[in-house]
Every structure is written in C-alpha cells, then in structure tokens.
Amino acid sequence: MSTGRHKTKLLHNLFNSSTNEMKMKPNQELDDIRKSGMKHFRNIQVDESNILTWQGLIVPDCAPYDKGAFRIEIVFPAEYPFKPPKITFKTKIYHPNIDEKGQVCLPIISVENWKPATRTCQVIQCLIALVNMPQPEHPLRADLAEEYTKDRAKFMKNAEEFTKKHSEKRPVD
Template sequence: MAATRRLQKELVDIQKKIDAKTISYCKRVTTDDNILLWHCLIVPTKMPFKEGQFLIDIAFPAEYPFKPPKITFKTPIYHPNVDEKGQVCLPIISAENWKPAVKTDQVMQSLVDLVDEPEPDHPLRADIAEEYVKNRERFDKKALELVKQHAHDKAK
C-alpha cells in the first residue's frame, strides 16, 4: 500500500505545518478510519472569500500518487470554477497535468489560489463566470452573501 504510506507521511507533514502556523491556506485536516479520504478546512486570503473558511473533502484513489485526488467542496461556494455539487476544476489535479511528485499541500495551495483568483475562462458555471467578468461588484456581493450564510467562521 504505497498510497497509504505516502498519505500518512503527507498528513503528518501538513499537520506539523498547521501546528507551527507555517501555512495559512489550511486550518485543519482530519481523516476518519480511511486515510484515502481527508476532510480539510481551507482559508482563502482574498475578498469576498476570505471572510470564511471552507470545508473540502480530498478523496485519494488507491493508485495515488500515480492518479490524482478528487476535491469536493462541502461548504457551498459561489464560484465560477466550482459547480453546484462542489466539484472543482483545478488544473493541477486534471488527468493530463497530474504528476506523482505533486504533494497534497501543493494541491491545497493551488485550490486556495484558484478560490482567491477565479479562472472565468475555464468555468464549471458559465453564468457565474460571465457575471464575474461583466459585473464584478454583483459577483462579489453574491459570493459574500453565500460566505456569510454557509462558510465556517474565520474566528474559530
């Protein structure tokens, strides 16, 4: 079980960084009895998303690191690159871009970068991408409303 060994090491490394406060993009990582499923609390840094924290699941295939993980937002988010089911379009974990040397903390950092800087040219939700481009003020307002309704409190 190469995946299990690698994920246990990555989890320990990430937890050390969280405890030492050397990473700011993630506040918490937990697993149940299954090391192939991580529950993470990510922390965006730019408005309108920086007002909250977002729960995501990272599901690793048994073939990890030779196949990429899958990320799902559990906290609703108003974002052009995240669909209604919480699925995210993240280039670093696409099948054609995935490299086994990529670590999970790099994936999480890329995810937070995408949340902070949406890519409207590669949307999962074209209507939100169009609003982001054509009426940024309205996009920011709607996104902030959803953050206040659903995101975890930043103070916790």
C-alpha cells in the same frame, strides 16, 4: 517450492509492499501538512481506518471569501500517487470554478496534467489560489464566470452575501 509457486509468492510480496508504500504517501503528506502550520488549510480530519479520505477547512484571505471558511474533502484513489486525488467542496461557495455539487476545476489534479511527484500541499496551495483568484476562462458555472467578467462589483456583492449565508465559521488562531 515449485518455480510457479515461488513466482506467485514473489509477485504477492511485491504487490503488497507497493500497496503499503502507496498508503504511506498520504499518511506522510498529512504529517508534513500538519507540521507545516499551513494557515489556509485547517482543522484537518482523517479517519485513521481510512487514511485515503481527508476533510479540512479552506480559509481564503481574499474578498469576497475572506469572511468564511469552506469544508473540502480530499479522496485519494487506491492508485495514488499514480492517479490524482479528487477534491469536493462540502460547503456551498459562489465561485465560477466550483459547481453546485462542489466539484472543482483545478488543472493540477486533472488526469492529463497529473504527475505522481505532485505533493498534496501543492494541490492545496493551487486550490487556495483558485478560490482567491477565480479563473473565469475555465468555468464550471458559466453564469458566474460571465457575472465575474462583466460586472465584478455585482459578483463580489453576491459572493460576499452567499459566503455570509453558507460558509463555516473561520477558525480562531
């Protein structure tokens, strides 16, 4: 075998093994999350033909969101863990840090803060903390951030009504 072909084959093998390792990380993390019995992220669904897309229910335990559950989608890029996953709320939520399209402002998965060693369970824990405790200083919806800051009682009432109307049923233990 010529030197050029040998190098090409080595590069091909190296690329394929690292690609397979990257695909294994979400798979291993999924197993870890399922085994952990995480009570705030439930009903996890993954299409086995595409392990890079997960759906599940966020089950908050603080008012005004504690009467509902919220479906999210986690999409891992092909470059994961070197690039962060993207989280989208599929269930509407009245929240200053989550916009009408379901996009979420979550610092742990921002490009500038992302670290390849960050585990998906850490991301989910940060997401649940954000849902339970909105951060009006980093809003995606300025109107809701202002309402949350200036008239908390009104915000809580509106968010509770919105949750009753739009959220999914909470899983029964």
